[in-house]
Amino acid sequence: MAGIVIGGVGxxxxxxxxxxxxxxxxxxxxxxxxxxLVEAFVWWGLRGDVSGRVLTVATTVYLVIAFVVLPVYIPVMALLLERSATHRAMEIVTLVAGVLCSVWLGVALLTRPFVARADGHHIVYHVHLQAGPAVIILYLVSTCGALIISGRRFLRWYGIVNLAAVAVLAWVATDAVTSLWCVWAAITCVSVAVYLRATGPAAGPRAPVPVG
Structure with a gap:
């Protein structure tokens, strides 16, 4: 299962x-x-392998992570890595966008119906939103823009690749962008481990310090 493999990468x-x-x-x-892994439970629920209650809980958790957690998590992650005052100021702007997006989508999840349904090899999540284009812009600014404006080259390329993936997925399967992009982001985060391996080797036993 992809989630287990990616967990090992993490x-x-x-x-x-x-x-x-x-x-x-x-x-x-x-x-x-x-x-x-949460989406695996959504799949099982849609196939009838687990109860409807499990399906509802899994769908809720999945959407909370995608719509409420990530728009704030990504800008905070990028902000903490910045050393330049200019880049930090720009990242704060993306964080504000992320907080607005998170609150907007969180309220929608609390007050409006949402549902998941299988569509071929992916899942379509329907959430009833008002002012859809505005919240989409806030989401992209916080999840991709925060990376693209980073002072770190790795994050800039990571953000560009993920934004390109959103564009392609929206063109191929508009209704499935949430599910497919999150899978894509999970797979591409393998590059995070590669990056950290290159910049910070695992701590091991220290070599003895010569005396004399």
Whole structure:
């Protein structure tokens, strides 16, 4: 299962953290792995393998992570990694966009009906939103824009690749963007472990210090 594999990647990423600012980045694969595992329960619920209650809980948790957690988590992650005052100021703007998006979508999940349904090899999540285009812009600014404006080249490319993926997925299967993009993001976060491996080797036994 993809979630288990990505979870292993997340553990490897955590082993290569050099400072506290890198922990949210290292934890991203674990967050997305958990997200993928939750969607497995959504699949099982849609197939009738688990109860309707489990399906409802799994769908709710999946959408809360996608719509409420990620728009705030990504800008915070990027902000913590910034050292330039200019980049930090820009990241604060994306964080504000993320908070607005998170609150907007959170209220929608609390007050409006939502449903998941199988459509071929992916799941379509329907959430009734008002001012849809505005919240989509806020979501993209917070989840992709926060990475694209980063002062770190790895994050910039990661953001560009994910924004391109959103565009392609929206063109191919508009209704399935939420599910397919989250799967894509989970798979591509393998690059996070590669990046942390390159910048911060796992701590091991220290070599003895010569005396004399």
């Amino acid at each position: 553990i490897d990423a955590a082993r290569h953290v050099r400072d506290r600012a890198q922990w949210p980045l290292a934890a991203l694969p674990l967050l997305l792995a958990g997200h993928s």
